[in-house]
Amino acid sequence: MAQSAVAGAEGPGPAERRPAPFLLVVFGASGDLTRRKLVPALYSLDRKGLLPERFALVGVARRPLGDEAFRSGLQEGLRQFGGGEDWTWDRLRDQVFYFQSNYSDPASFRDLKALLDRLAKERGVGGNRLYYLATPPEAYAGITELLGAVGLGGDWGAGYSRIVVEKPFGRDLDTARELNHKMHSVFREEQIFRIDHYLGKETVQNILVFRLANGIFEPIWNRQYVDHVQISIAEGIGLEGRGLYYEESGALRDMMQNHLLQLLSLVAMEPPASFDAAAVRDEKVKLLHAIRPFDAHSALENVVRGQYTAGRVDGKPVPGYREESGVAPDSQTETFAACKLLIDNWRWAGVPFYVRTGKRLARRATEVAVVFRPAPHSAFRNTGTPALDPNELVLRIQPDEGIGLRFGAKVPGAAIRIQDVDMDFSYGKFGDERPEAYERLLLEAALGDSTLFTRRDEVEAAWALMTPVLQAWGRVDTPEGMSGGSVGNRQVALSPYPAGSWGPSQADELIARDGRAWRKP
Numbered sequence: 001m002a003q004s005a006v007a008g009a010e011g012p013g014p015a016e017r018r019p020a021p022f023l024l025v026v027f028g029a030s031g032d033l034t035r036r037k038l039v040p041a042l043y044s045l046d047r048k049g050l051l052p053e054r055f056a057l058v059g060v061a062r063r064p065l066g067d068e069a070f071r072s073g074l075q076e077g078l079r080q081f082g083g084g085e086d087w088t089w090d091r092l093r094d095q096v097f098y099f100q101s102n103y104s105d106p107a108s109f110r111d112l113k114a115l116l117d118r119l120a121k122e123r124g125v126g127g128n129r130l131y132y133l134a135t136p137p138e139a140y141a142g143i144t145e146l147l148g149a150v151g152l153g154g155d156w157g158a159g160y161s162r163i164v165v166e167k168p169f170g171r172d173l174d175t176a177r178e179l180n181h182k183m184h185s186v187f188r189e190e191q192i193f194r195i196d197h198y199l200g201k202e203t204v205q206n207i208l209v210f211r212l213a214n215g216i217f218e219p220i221w222n223r224q225y226v227d228h229v230q231i232s233i234a235e236g237i238g239l240e241g242r243g244l245y246y247e248e249s250g251a252l253r254d255m256m257q258n259h260l261l262q263l264l265s266l267v268a269m270e271p272p273a274s275f276d277a278a279a280v281r282d283e284k285v286k287l288l289h290a291i292r293p294f295d296a297h298s299a300l301e302n303v304v305r306g307q308y309t310a311g312r313v314d315g316k317p318v319p320g321y322r323e324e325s326g327v328a329p330d331s332q333t334e335t336f337a338a339c340k341l342l343i344d345n346w347r348w349a350g351v352p353f354y355v356r357t358g359k360r361l362a363r364r365a366t367e368v369a370v371v372f373r374p375a376p377h378s379a380f381r382n383t384g385t386p387a388l389d390p391n392e393l394v395l396r397i398q399p400d401e402g403i404g405l406r407f408g409a410k411v412p413g414a415a416i417r418i419q420d421v422d423m424d425f426s427y428g429k430f431g432d433e434r435p436e437a438y439e440r441l442l443l444e445a446a447l448g449d450s451t452l453f454t455r456r457d458e459v460e461a462a463w464a465l466m467t468p469v470l471q472a473w474g475r476v477d478t479p480e481g482m483s484g485g486s487v488g489n490r491q492v493a494l495s496p497y498p499a500g501s502w503g504p505s506q507a508d509e510l511i512a513r514d515g516r517a518w519r520k521p
Contacts (some may be wrong), residue, residue, distance in 0.1 A: 019446035021054035022128035022159075023116060027103070028135035029059025029070070035077030037197075038134070041431065041439040046092055050443055054124045055093045060112065095123070103139050109146040116152070127159025130446055137168055142159055146185030164445050166194045167258050168249065169454075172470055173463040180456050189456055193445045198259045199318045199452040200437030201206070203427065203432050204400040205268045207368070208275070210395065211404065217284065217393075218271070220372070222347045227390060228518055230369040231263050233357040236313050237364070237497075243326025247324035251305070253335040255357040257466045261288065262454070263397075264341070264355060267368055268348055277451040281458060289463035292342040299472035304506045306336035308360040311499030318360060318499045332494055335359045338507040339469075340514075354511050355520070360499035365521035366397035389420050392519075401427040 024042075026034055059070055071093045071314055078089060099115055101108040120126065128142045133140055144163065146316065147153045152159055163183070170176025183192055211218055220226070233255055239246050246254065265284040272279035294302070309320040321327055321335050336358030343353065372391040394404040403425045411417040444452055476493055495504035502518065511518055 001007030013251075017447055018032065018050055019052055019276045019443070020128055021052045021123075021125040022094050022130055022446055023056050023058060023114075023120060023123075023125050024130050024132065024442075024446075025058045025060060025116065026132045026134055027060045027101075027139070028133065028271070029098070030061035030063045030065065030073070030164055033136055034059065035074060036081045037436070037438040038132070038442070039074045039078055041436055042434065043089065043092060044439050045443060046179070052125075056097065056119050056125060057122045058116065058119065059096070059098045060101050061434075062100065063097075064100055065098050067096070067098050067321050071096050087322055090448075091452045095310075096138075101144070103135065103143050105144060106149060109150045109152070113150045113152055126302075127161075128228050129159065129161050131161075133163065133165050135168075137166075137396065138475055139163060139177040142177060144183050144186050153186035158380060159189070160448065162185055162445060162448070163191060164195055164441075166195055169258075169459050170463060171248075171253060172458060173467040176459055176463045184456075190450065192456075193450060194454040194459060195441055195445075196258050196262055196454055197437040197441065198262055198397075199454075200439075200441040201401075202435070202440075203395065203397045204263065205452070206403075207263075207395060208280075211242055211267075212271050221347055221370075223351045225372055226348075226351050227263035227350060227371045227373045228514075228516060229267060229353045230266075230371065231260055231267070231353065231355045232369075232519070232521060233259060233263075233366045234361040234415060234502075234521060235357075235364055236361060238308075238318060239324050239326070239358050241325065243324045246335075247327055247333050250333045251357055251359070252466060252469060253438070256337050256339070256355070257462050258454075260355045260357055261462045261465070263368060267370075268343055268353070270347065273446060275451070277449060277453075280451050281455045285455070285458050285461055287345075288458065288465065289326050290343050290345040290348075291465055292344050293465060294468040294472070296468070296472055296475075299469045300476065302341075302505060302510070303337065303339040303469050303472075304510050305334035305473065306331065306358065306495040306497045306507070307331070308335050308358075308499045309496045311360070311501065313360060313362075313500045320359075320499070322437055334473075334494060335502045336495075336507070338510055340510060352514060354518070356503065356505050356507060358497075361502055362502050363521070367519075367521050368395040369393070369515075388418060394519075396521075 026038060037055075042051065042057065059074075065073070074096065075089060075093060082169050097115070097119065099111060099112055116129065120129075129152065131152075134141060144153070147163075153163075165183070170179050211221060262284075264446070265287045267497060269283040269287040272283045276397035279309065292298075307321050310323065311318060311320075321333070322329055327333075336356070338354070338358075341353040341355060343349070343351070370393040372393070374388075374390055388408045389406065391408075392404075392406040393405075396404065397404045405423045406420055407423070408418045408420060442448075495506045498506040502520065508518065
């Protein structure tokens with residue numbers, strides 16, 4: 001895979017490194033994640049000259065596939081999800097192999113070790129092994145234990161051994177701690193790469209650059225100037241055939257505990273001493289610990305959960321959640337969650353952070369909105385100018401990546417009239433093809449850079465915050481609770497909302513109690 005042999009290859013940029021030769025071993029390789037994300041990411045890295053010349057991919061799964069059948073399936077996925085096919089794939093496909101395995105069979109893992117040892121010698125990749133767990137979460141612990149049992153984990157004298165783990169990492173604090181303990185029995189913390197694909201998005205990484213590389217924003221990034229912050233991850237899609245998974249997950253486990261808290265930590269953390277893995281992740285953990293914990297009362301008072309009913313999205317009728325395949329007709333699983341968070345530190349004391357996520361909302365949009373306090377004195381109160389909206393800084397994560405700033409400006413003319421205007425920056429103005437999240441994260445894992453991955457204490461701090469909410473919901477989900485349990489004057493049972501809306505009315509009430517309103521992205 002020499003860079004010079006790739007037609008149109010861009011080559012590594014000035015700050016991009018190419019990893020040393022390695023074997024990538026993907027467990028669950030016959031699933032959608034490999035076809036949709038991982039192989040297109042490898043293909044793109046190869047085109048850019050960022051894969052080493054000596055490299056091999058070994059797919060491991062239960063299905064009875066051979067090398068050629070596996071390659072053909074990946075090629076079809078690349079054609080569908082990777083933006084096309086050219087002769088670069090012909091070279092990449094020769095580096096792809098398949099191994100059928102039962103994830104609980106020690107003999108199968110001994111055979112896998114023999115295959116990996118043979119390929120490492122034949123392909124000249126040395127002892128470098130990167131394992132990727134793209135399996136259902138219940139298989140993580142067993143795979144890890146068997147890797148250790150056959151000598152595929154831990155330290156290597158002639159290379160490295162690393163493991164990448166997909167979310168969800170546990171279902172609550174206790175299960176996350178248990179999984180961490182089992183993984184640490186085989187791998188050291190610096191060998192474990194817990195992936196959150198949101199951290200691979202260019203605009204998410206740009207949050208820190210925007211904050212810390214621009215002297216005009218960091219001085220006002222605090223409680224003296226910021227009124228509140230809103231973080232939204234809105235999805236227009238429904239379950240897309242994942243009803244069985246979502247019934248076990250719900251919006252809080254699927255999005256709030258990881259993606260939303262990751263965005264919040266990047267927005268609110270203290271500046272690290274340097275942009276390296278330890279410094280960045282230290283500050284993120286400090287921030288998570290500073291969020292005011294929920295008790296039995298505040299978990300219900302400051303968190304709203306909803307479930308979509310039948311409605312219309314993009315003008316088309318869609319079924320309600322309970323009518324989706326794999327969903328129980330009386331399901332109490334939330335498809336929407338919103339909460340108010342307070343951060344008890346010097347920078348953010350008294351500044352509420354409102355976060356929300358949901359499926360079947362009005363449109364797909366992920367954004368962070370920093371809403372500033374009004375000017376302390378209105379010099380134009382006698383000009384007839386109506387009250388202006390607060391200044392807002394909006395960091396758009398998807399789908400239209402960019403940054404917007406809203407402020408007041410004088411309307412041309414003899415009279416003093418002030419109007420809100422928007423200053424907008426779009427990432428499309430860079431003109432370059434932006435790497436997909438998995439492309440960046442695979443490269444960083446192969447390089448051993450864990451900055452964009454979550455650490456053990458970070459995962460556990462996030463679960464420590466959200467587990468009391470799950471426990472409070474569990475107490476409410478009784479016949480008495482579902483018939484109208486309440487805290488004060490607010491219902492705490494599951495709130496319905498029509499597909500194509502912006503969520504349940506209770507979410508609007510949550511923020512309206514403080515005299516504020518949700519943005520419409």
